[in-house]
Amino acid sequence: MISYVTTTRDITVTVRPIYLDEPSDVVNRTFKFGYAVSIRNEGPSDVQLLRRRWVIEEADGRRQDLEGDSTLPGHPVVPAGDVHVHDGSCTITSFNGRVEGNYLVQRVDGEQFRVSVPSFHLHAAAN
Numbered sequence: 001m002i003s004y005v006t007t008t009r010d011i012t013v014t015v016r017p018i019y020l021d022e023p024s025d026v027v028n029r030t031f032k033f034g035y036a037v038s039i040r041n042e043g044p045s046d047v048q049l050l051r052r053r054w055v056i057e058e059a060d061g062r063r064q065d066l067e068g069d070s071t072l073p074g075h076p077v078v079p080a081g082d083v084h085v086h087d088g089s090c091t092i093t094s095f096n097g098r099v100e101g102n103y104l105v106q107r108v109d110g111e112q113f114r115v116s117v118p119s120f121h122l123h124a125a126a127n
Contacts, residue, residue, distance in 0.1 A: 004118035010043030011078075011105065011115045019124055020089070031124040034089045037117070039103070041078040047105045048077045049084065050112070054101040056122075058094035090122075097122040 017035040056064040100119040
């Protein structure tokens with residue numbers, strides 16, 4: 001499984017996408033992907049995940065811009081030196097796509113900043 005990694009201000013985000021054969025339907029052009037996201041806090045203070053934004057771009061140019069906090073129930077806190085892992089999924093209508101995005105996080109002192117999500121590729125039938 002391919003991993004995509006980026007670090008912003010001591011916060012390392014790793015994404016591992018996978019094509020999901022079973023729920024996908026090639027005939028109807030619905031391609032389902034899952035992904036695991038690992039957020040490692042290598043900084044000196046705790047951070048809280050407030051919001052996320054994903055931009056999904058399909059091979060045909062179609063875009064989905066998803067923003068909010070529904071995938072972060074309870075706004076998890078990632079203690080210094082710890083990691084938070086969560087899963088997600090998306091469906092596209094092209095064989096290939098690309099995802100990028102960011103998380104809005106807040107440190108204990110109230111400072112807020114955006115942490116980049118590494119750009120990662122979606123390839124149908126890549127398993």
